[in-house]
Amino acid sequence: MATLPQRVKIVEVGPRDGLQNEPEPIPTATKLAFIQKLAEAGLTQIEATSFVHPKAIPQLADAIDVAKSLPNAPSLFYSALVPNQKGLDRAIEAGIRRVAVFTAASDEFTRKNINMSVDESIGVFEPVVRAAISQGISVRGYVSTAFVCPYAGEISRERVLDVSLRLLSMGCDEIAISDTIGAAAPCDIDQTVGFIAEKIPVEKIALHLHDTYATALANVYAGLRLGVATFDASAGGLGGCPYAKGAAGNLATEDLVYFMDRMGIETGVDLIGVAAASNVVAATLGRALPSKQWKRLKANAH
Ligand code: HMG
Ligand code: MG
DSSP: OOOOOSBOEEEEOIIIIIHHTSSSOOOHHHHHHHHHHHHHTTOOEEEEEEOSOTTTOGGGTTHHHHHHTOOOOTTOEEEEEOOSHHHHHHHHHTTOOEEEEEEESOHHHHHHHHSSOHHHHHHHHHHHHHHHHHTTOEEEEEEESSSEETTTEEOOHHHHHHHHHHHHHHTOSEEEEEETTSOOOHHHIIIIIHHHTTTSOGGGEEEEEBOTTSOHHHHHHHHHHTTOOEEEEBGGGOOOOTTSTTOOOBOBHHHHHHHHHHHTOBOOOOHHHHHHHHHHHHHHHTSOOSOHHHHHHGGGOO
């Protein structure tokens, strides 16, 4: 059996990816209460919001208010999406110290999502990433539709590698290989992530998985076997991208934490604590969340 990492980092994307896909915005105070509980559960890397056009994602139009009121602790690292210089300016104004630029392996998707081709997005990001780094702000880069695109179909691993290398060479310190519509299975992780991990240090690779077809945890295991030790997840299994047809919730943080606990792999995150954070959102939405572990634990999580 492959030697698996002993410890993994979980990047909590619920406040951003989770809430961006809800039909209605939820109140800023509820978002902050959610983030507070996530931090109490031991999550230290939290993607808090997005500085995108408020018309594109009205659910996160309060980004500046959220970012300015984030709970503070030396161990907490918040990040936020920025699609361009205007987004970076807004993030800096709000005090954010880590940002994420986001492109994809398919032009069809980036055109719908950010109104640019992949090449155009790289051209826009280069000065943005330079400006961020010059001000001491670190940058993550997302590669969406890394396996299957809802508009272009199957994606070649060479294309994913090419976009990843371009993001790294402009200064991104981590590349989130993203299964935007949750279509991948472990064979895809082996083929694509295995291939790029031969050219990019595996410590710089994160897996951002959606769970549309219930393959996300199997894909995590495939990633672990390749040495990947950073996984994105969203409390309760909330999430999806309004610009990717068929994208359902992210891999649920509770399900990921249970899996890691049972595998004896450290996360530093308390399972019940995450369920308590999800309860805050579930109460506001007035509906059940997709996570299996949340369903099991919700009544006992406060
Ligand atoms: P555009 O219309 O092409 O932008 O949108 P533009 O540069 O032509 O500017 C038009 C107007 O927008 C201008 O205002 C700008 O100032 C304003 P006007 O002069 O007309 O009054 N503007 C902005 N306002 C606020 N913040 C900004 C900003 N930029 C321009 N940052 C744009 C292009 C990228 C802005 C738009 O398409 C956009 O915001 N898209 C975001 C879409 C999005 O957030 N998608 C979801 C996140 S990605 C995701 O979920 C995938 C991921 O989870 C990984 C995975 O699962 O695959 C990360
Ligand atoms: Mg996503």
